[in-house]
Amino acid sequence: xxxxxxxxxxxxxxxxxxxxxxxxxxxxxxxxxxxxxxxxxxxxxxxxxxxxxxxxxxxxxxxxxxxxxxxxxxxxxxxxxxxxxxxxxxxxxxxxxxxxxxxxxxxxxxxxxxxxxxxxxxxxxxxxxxxxxxxxxxxxxxxxxxxxxxxxxxxxxxxxxxxxxxxxxxxxxxxxxxxxxxxxxxxxxxxxxxxxxxxxxxxxxxxxxxxxxxxxxxxxxxxxxxxxxxxxxxxxxxxxxxxxxxxxxxxxxxxxxxxxxxxxxxxxxxxxxxxxxxxxxxxxxxxxxxxxxxxxxxxxxxxxxxxxxxxxxxxxxxxxxxxxxxxxxxxxxxxxxxxxxxxxxxxxxxxxxxxxxxxxxxxxxxxxxxxxx
Amino acid sequence: xxxxxxxxxxxxxxxxxxxxxxxxxxxxxxxxxxxxxxxxxxxxxxxxxxxxxxxxxxxxxxxxxxxxxxxxxxxxxxxxxxxxxxxxxxxxxxxxxxxxxxxxxxxxxxxxxxxxxxxxxxxxxxxxxxxxxxxxxxxxxxxxxxxxxxxxxxxxxxxxxxxxxxxxxxxxxxxxxxxxxxxxxxxxxxxxxxxxxxxxxxxxxxxxxxxxxxxxxxxxxxxxxxxxxxxxxxxxxxxxxxxxxxxxxxxxxxxxxxxxxxxxxxxxxxxxxxxxxxxxxxxxxxxxxxx
Numbered sequence: 001x002x003x004x005x006x007x008x009x010x011x012x013x014x015x016x017x018x019x020x021x022x023x024x025x026x027x028x029x030x031x032x033x034x035x036x037x038x039x040x041x042x043x044x045x046x047x048x049x050x051x052x053x054x055x056x057x058x059x060x061x062x063x064x065x066x067x068x069x070x071x072x073x074x075x076x077x078x079x080x081x082x083x084x085x086x087x088x089x090x091x092x093x094x095x096x097x098x099x100x101x102x103x104x105x106x107x108x109x110x111x112x113x114x115x116x117x118x119x120x121x122x123x124x125x126x127x128x129x130x131x132x133x134x135x136x137x138x139x140x141x142x143x144x145x146x147x148x149x150x151x152x153x154x155x156x157x158x159x160x161x162x163x164x165x166x167x168x169x170x171x172x173x174x175x176x177x178x179x180x181x182x183x184x185x186x187x188x189x190x191x192x193x194x195x196x197x198x199x200x201x202x203x204x205x206x207x208x209x210x211x212x213x214x215x216x217x218x219x220x221x222x223x224x225x226x227x228x229x230x231x232x233x234x235x236x237x238x239x240x241x242x243x244x245x246x247x248x249x250x251x252x253x254x255x256x257x258x259x260x261x262x263x264x265x266x267x268x269x270x271x272x273x274x275x276x277x278x279x280x281x282x283x284x285x286x287x288x289x290x291x292x293x294x295x296x297x298x299x300x301x302x303x304x305x306x307x308x309x310x311x312x313x314x315x316x317x318x319x320x321x322x323x324x325x326x327x328x329x330x331x332x333x334x335x336x337x338x339x340x341x342x343x344x345x346x347x348x349x350x351x352x353x354x355x356x357x358x359x360x361x362x363x364x365x366x367x368x369x370x371x372x373x
Numbered sequence: 374x375x376x377x378x379x380x381x382x383x384x385x386x387x388x389x390x391x392x393x394x395x396x397x398x399x400x401x402x403x404x405x406x407x408x409x410x411x412x413x414x415x416x417x418x419x420x421x422x423x424x425x426x427x428x429x430x431x432x433x434x435x436x437x438x439x440x441x442x443x444x445x446x447x448x449x450x451x452x453x454x455x456x457x458x459x460x461x462x463x464x465x466x467x468x469x470x471x472x473x474x475x476x477x478x479x480x481x482x483x484x485x486x487x488x489x490x491x492x493x494x495x496x497x498x499x500x501x502x503x504x505x506x507x508x509x510x511x512x513x514x515x516x517x518x519x520x521x522x523x524x525x526x527x528x529x530x531x532x533x534x535x536x537x538x539x540x541x542x543x544x545x546x547x548x549x550x551x552x553x554x555x556x557x558x559x560x561x562x563x564x565x566x567x568x569x570x571x572x573x574x575x576x577x578x579x580x581x582x583x584x585x586x587x588x589x590x591x592x593x594x595x596x597x598x599x600x601x602x603x604x605x606x607x608x609x610x611x612x613x614x615x616x617x618x619x620x621x622x623x624x625x626x627x628x629x630x631x632x633x634x635x636x637x638x639x640x641x642x643x644x645x646x647x648x649x650x651x652x653x654x655x656x657x658x659x660x661x662x663x664x
Contacts, residue, residue: 276649364556
């Protein structure tokens with residue numbers, strides 16, 4: 001059953017109350033006309049981060065060594081929920097901080113983390129994550145972008161794909177191959193203005209070019225930019241999953257609840273069973289995610305059980321937008337409204353961040369202990 | 374409420390749960406071997422009362438309900454304790470019966486003395502009755518949480534049976550648990566049950582961040598649990614193949630019980646529609662739980 005969180009709760013409740021009153025008096029609402037251009041979304045994201053950093057909100061829940069103000073990580077979940085629920089920033093790109101900053105805190109040389117993390121938190125920079133490759137999607141550990149040592153530097157050659165926001169980013173957390181196998185993956189923190197890097201945004205079916213291909217042609221990286229030791233790359237990738245699947249999910253669920261409210265208001269087909277079913281699915285994901293937040297707050301190590309959170313969330317997300325299409329007939333097909341782009345984007349929910357099938361494989365192997373396939 | 378619940382430590386709870394489980398397992402074995410028309414449900418109720426069920430329900434309902442009803446599901450035992458929960462929550466003598474709403478506008482009574490049943494799960498003396506008085510709202514919510522935990526336990530029992538079968542049963546020279554189609558059905562079942570458990574736990578959460586509206590949270594919890602148990606029934610029945618269709622294997626007991634309990638105090642389908650009606654009327658979805 002749920003972890004007792006009495007001590008934490010009073011802090012969280014007052015944090016939320018103060019945050020809400022601050023947001024009520026500081027209008028960070030995006031320009032509605034620009035809401036669905038990616039340039040505008042990224043500009044809005046920087047604006048929101050800068051304002052929240054200056055006021056201190058963005059610094060809670062992060063260690064003082066990287067420009068934070070300390071306090072439990074759950075405060076970041078509360079902040080992101082308010083940002084998502086008020087529609088201040090697109091939650092997918094807002095939440096990237098949750099996977100990028102912890103990686104730096106855990107693996108970068110401390111002076112580098114202290115220098116760089118504030119630039120991400122305060123909205124001055126965007127960073128991206130170079131993980132997937134054309135030949136390495138679900139089988140991430142087969143990646144082939146190689147890094148070869150030359151004196152005190154490393155030279156990187158290869159190609160990444162599905163790199164969110166690469167075209168807006170100053171830096172990239174990059175996984176490379178330095179030796180065979182899972183133990184031969186090494187992570188670097190690369191400046192994207194280094195010579196030899198080409199970035200090409202990918203056209204996607206929802207019309208927002210959020211992802212890019214990134215080509216590395218003999219790119220030199222100083223050894224001081226290695227994250228951890230040679231061979232730590234797989235651990236770097238695995239260690240960020242708990243953050244992705246706790247705080248990022250909490251943000252996204254808040255955003256989807258906001259969309260459910262919009263759908264309820266806009267629905268032209270009064271189908272209470274369908275609305276109730278979406279509500280139940282989203283609420284189930286929220287209850288589960290809250291338990292995960294509580295476990296994280298109690299210092300537990302999160303593991304494969306977060307695949308359950310992932311499946312509940314991705315299923316609820318697609319159900320929400322399938323229902324939107326049913327209850328707003330013709331809107332997605334004939335009208336230029338945000339529902340179209342969001343509906344199309346929801347098709348990817350069972351693909352990105354580990355496909356629906358990979359999640360079920362993990363549940364079967366690790367949680368049900370069914371042995372090998 | 375949170376403070377009183379904490380007066381009961383974990384060791385004490387475990388001890389009590391073990392005693393309840395033992396009584397239930399004994400009752401299941403007795404009813405399986407008995408050819409007489411004994412009343413295992415009521416015998417079990419008496420045994421549980423002797424172990425302190427009634428006091429526990431009165432003093433620590435948020436411990437008593439999840440523990441005992443989940444165990445009923447997991448062990449496949451049964452007892453007419455929904456009466457106790459509804460009556461006690463309504464401030465009435467818990468040792469009686471009352472008409473309870475059932476799916477489709479039906480009303481039922483869960484009798485305390487057993488004679489052969491006519492319900493789908495004929496071990497349970499649940500019978501149609503005339504429409505009764507509206508059940509006290511808090512009592513209805515408590516009853517829904519109780520039946521929800523029972524459904525969750527039944528689902529867990531079905532998953533355990535299907536998992537064991539998948540690992541034991543060999544076809545094409547390997548355990549059927551090695552086939553992805555089988556693994557994914559079992560994974561789907563676990564996800565549904567874990568999700569429902571989170572919703573049930575939230576409905577019974579008495580902390581400061583417990584649900585803002587306990588009635589709605591309990592309705593959603595019963596809906597989630599009913600849906601999860603039916604999902605478990607569908608997938609586990611399929612994974613068990615032919616053996617799961619026989620009355621020689623225990624699965625059918627849990628499948629029939631899940632179907633029967635889903636309708637009690639409102640089916641998953643009806644409650645989900647009710648949640649949607651509430652959502653449409655409010656114009657916004659209550660988040661109910663917070664960090």
